[in-house]
Amino acid sequence: MKILVAIAFMLIIGSLGSALFFLMRDKGKSNRTVHALAMRVGLSVTLFLLLLGSYKMGWIAPTGIR
Numbered sequence: 217m218k219i220l221v222a223i224a225f226m227l228i229i230g231s232l233g234s235a236l237f238f239l240m241r242d243k244g245k246s247n248r249t250v251h252a253l254a255m256r257v258g259l260s261v262t263l264f265l266l267l268l269g270s271y272k273m274g275w276i277a278p279t280g281i282r
Contacts, residue, residue, distance in 0.1 A: 217276055224263040231256040 235252035242248060270276045 217270060221263070221267070224259060224266075228256055228259045228263070231259060 231252050235249050235256065238246070238248040238252055267276070271278075
């Protein structure tokens, strides 16, 4: 599960980076920035739902602050 969450975070950061790249390169003339940001939001929501579902199914458990 840790690897899956780490990969999801890397995809989210990559999508954010590509949105910045498209914003700087296209200067607002295309919708690629909007699509990259929409992908980032979709990945973030998917990760949140995956973590919530994993907690409910008992696959992960809170450990608290040690």
